[in-house]
Every structure is written in structure tokens, then in C-alpha cells.
Amino acid sequence: MGDTRAGGHHGSTLVMEAIARELAIRGVDAAVVGPVRSEFDVARLRTIDGVVINGEGALHVRSPKALLISQFARRARDLGIPCFLVNTVMDECDEDVIQGFPALTGVFCREPRSLERAKSYGATAKLCPDVTLAIETPKDIKWHAGEKVIVTDSTLGSVNKLLHAFARRTHAAFLPMRTRPQVPIFSSKKAFMRIVKYEVRHKIGNVLPGNFTADRFGCAVGSADAFLRAIAGGTKFIVSGRFHGACLAMRLGVPFLAVRSITHKVESLLDDAQLSHKLIDLETLKSTTRLDSLFAAATWSDTDQARCRNYVANAQKAVAECFDDVVAQIAVERARA
Template sequence: MKVLFVNDTSDFHCGSWAACQVMTSAIRARGHEIVVERTRAELDLEGLEACDAVVVNGEGTLHGDSPRSLRILDLLRLAQERGMGTALCNASWFAMGNAHDDVLARLDRLEVRESLSREVLQDRHGVEPVLTLDASYFHPARVVAGREAPARIRMTDLYWPAARGFARPTGGPLARFPFIAMDQLDWQTMLDQTGASEVLLTGRHHGVYAACRARTPFVALSGNTPKIEGLVAWSGLELPVTGDVGALGGLLAGVRRYRAAFDVLFDWMESQPPWSSPF
């Protein structure tokens, strides 16, 4: 079978790369050939014609009825009209309209990474998605002790609502922490630097996942969607996640009080089944 892999986000940053590697490796392990979507700017009709099924990596797109999200759903509708297998995986889903509810209902697999997206899909779209961890968690890379210098706190970029984007703080108390540029290093280095830290401060969903793989406590600032909060809600634990940048200092100072909750979180995540190909 030929599978059209839609929304390859490998070039976003190392966490996205890890997720795509896990998904494409699992699809190939089933004996399928992968055809990668040619362009994000328009429907890949040529790729659709060449394939038997479509697997969409839902990361980073399915919120706010963005033009990209609507193109992806239109492509899934075309595939369904042609009798092809369709799957939307590794997704979060927020503030989307109902114009594609028929597409959601006909998917062979609908998969979200946290419970808030599941609640939205249940309540507003009448579908029941599967819950699974972000595919990056199952990448085989592991922390290599001693490859990175120890640090009490390292940080990634944070989401700044006023700028509608992620950026590194350039001033104030947060700017003093060693910075991990997730778009400039590989997943192995990300895990090693996180594992050599006592705490990771992050605004990135995949930053949280790197911390969990490294079993390193984190303090998280809300991103452009509440998917970090959705992971915490799914776990049922109280963890240091906030939407207030002014609260980060206090959470960092008091992060040790969450140690028992982090141990439960890390064990729970390690118990989750690995990502599997839908076809």
C-alpha cells in the first residue's frame, strides 16, 4: 500500500522531527510505502492520485480554522470520496468549525494527544477520538549521561500572546538561563541537555515531552493552544503550568514540591502504548 503522509513538520523543530520519524517508521514497518505531501500551500492532488490511504500528522495546524487546517480536511474529504483509507493522528483540536464534521465521522482513525481536544471533539463535533501520547515520546533516542554540562535550569522559547509567536526572552530574570534552541539542534541533544538539567522551563509542548522522556521536572508557560494543559488534565495531576509569565519565578523556586507528582507522571507516560500505524 502507498500512504500519503500529510503535514510533515520535521523542519519545525527537533520535537516535531522526532514525532514524524516515529510515525513514518511505524507506517513503513507495516510494509507500506510513504509518499510525502509535496507542498503545504495547496492540495496535493498528484500525491493523492498515487496513493491508497492518507495519514495526517495533526500537529501544529488544527486550530482556529486556519487555511492550512481547512486544506488538510478538504484533502481528507477528497480521499474519502475516492474510497481511500484516512487517518488523522497526533493531533490537537481547538476552535475549529463544524464544516468538516462529516470528514471526522468517516475517519478510520481519529487520534488526539490530550484530553481537552478530546472533550472539544466529543462536545462540539460528536466524534470519539483515541487518546495517545505525542508520537515524539516514542522515539528511541535516550538521554546519554555526561554528554552535557549540568545546569539547574535550562529553558526553551516561550509563547508571547502579544506577538502571537514563540521567542526567547531578551531581558529580565528569564534571560539569564541557558537557552535550548529547539529549531537548531537534534532530538538526541535536546534530551541530553534536558536530562542534564534540574528543571526545564518551556513554552513548547515538545519541550514538556523532552522533559518527560528525560524524567526532568518542568515548569511550563501556556502555548498558542492549551495542549500542555490538556496533557496535565489527562494525567489528573497538579503540575506547574501557568498562563502568567509573572508566575514563572515562583513556580521555579517551588518546583521541588511537585517532585512526587512528576514521578507519577513519568511512570504513567512510560506505561502508555507506543504509537502504531492506522493501516
């Protein structure tokens, strides 16, 4: 549960593909059932062996999905069905949400701050970095250094506009992580409307580029593969306004500077990877008129590259261990039933 592909975002698409892949290679017959819902089909729940919920962006006080996950976990426990929350950030949550965390069989948090928070809420929690760090990439997608500087968008509207203005002012390439929702166009009315809206805005943005409203769609690319190729090919560095922009840069070994996003997830990721000096504040971006003034901060030392490689390698091991653990616990509960 917790399919985020309908949102139209490369990171969310790759997260869902990675979760499905990790389960499939372990012999799990996984049925993706869309977003977390408030309604519970008890009859259907009784036919399954376990539930894996994608916790991406869900567990904080501003997310309506947090209470739905908490409610679902309690219902699954009452039915004797193991329920796991994976790939999650854990920030401050309301008390009625917190009450459901002990009902989860296991919680896998993307970074240490979330892990500490989950444990304080009574969850059985472990650390497992973001699953996009373990994605398989085509062999021909490799970072080779060049002179291109890429600026991504942000999940925060005000930061989005600031990043676009920075890109325009410094003649960097603006590359949003939004994309065409990766779901069938007729899968739902909402999917149909989102896809049509994206396609129309994308075409208009291509014809009339230059302002933020146009470029946030017109500069977007239609697939995760195209996005990965764009950030890997001839890039000097990336300024990422999104958590998954930083993750994908790390996966490919591309130098980057990161901007804070909603919750603590970006700074905690960088702390965990010993790359906290790659966090750039908004005031610096506002005052920057020439890209060469950022070259010193953006250039990665041999130590930076080694820390990045080690973090990605350890993340890939942790992701494998996470899904080994999930599948093993589901198998144990199935044998008991």
C-alpha cells in the first residue's frame, strides 16, 4: 500500500518500482493496491499474508496519510496480519497517530532522526536508507563530469520559485523532478485529470518557456530514465531542492548541493552520510549571481566521493536486509496460521 506514482514525481516512481522489485526477487506475489485508504476491505485482508506500506512522506503532523496508516496498522493487527512500514520519514505526529505505531510489525526509517522518533513512539524500528539508493540503473548511465549545472525543483512552493529564479539568474539548467504520473490514464478519474493537466502544461511550457509557471512543466522530462541520464551526462554539479534529487545524485556519484525540504529528511540524510557540509542555505542561493562562486562548495573531494560510495554501498546492504526481514517474518506468521 501507499502507491505514490500517481503524484507524478521521479523519486516516488522509483521508490515504488524498487519496493515491488525487492519483494518480487524474494518470491513474493505482491499486489499493489494504490494509496492508503480509510476504508478497510476485511474480506480481502483475510486472503493475504502480509502488508507492506510505503511510508514515503507520510509520517509527520502535516500529512493526512499518517492517521490512515495508524488506523490500518491497528486493523491489520486485530486480524493477525503482519504489517510493515518501509522507506519512511518519521517526524512529529499527533497522539492519535502515535497510538497505532506499536501495532506495526516493523518500521524501517530512512535516517537516524526518524529512527529515534519512531522508537520514542513505541515502534519496533530499524534503520534502512531510502530504497532509491539501491535501484538498478542501466549500465550506460554513468556520471561523467562536464560543465553543466542542474537545479531541481522543490516540494515547497516558495522554495520552488527561488530555485527557478536562481537557475535563470545563473544560466543553470532547471530540471523539475515532477513528471507525467506513471499510472494508466484511465485507472481513475484523478489519474486522468492529472495526466491531461501535465501533458497540456508540458506542451505549453515548451512553447512559451522562461517563467516559473511554464518551466515547472515545460522543463520536465517524461521518465525516470530520462531524468537519470540528464543528471549524469556532462554535469558539474546539481543543486537539489528535493530529498530524492540528493539520493539519486548519490546513487550515480554526481556531486551536489542540497537544500532543506519539508521535515528534517535532507539534513539527516547528509549527516548520516557525513556530507552535512553539502547543505546550502536559501540565503546563499538568493544572493548568488555567478555559478563560479559556488564551485568551491560544490566540488567534491576524494573524501566526499569515498563517503558517498560507502554510504550507497551500506544502504544497498540495508535495503536487502530490510526486505529479507520483512519476507521472513511474513513467512513465519503464515506458517503459524
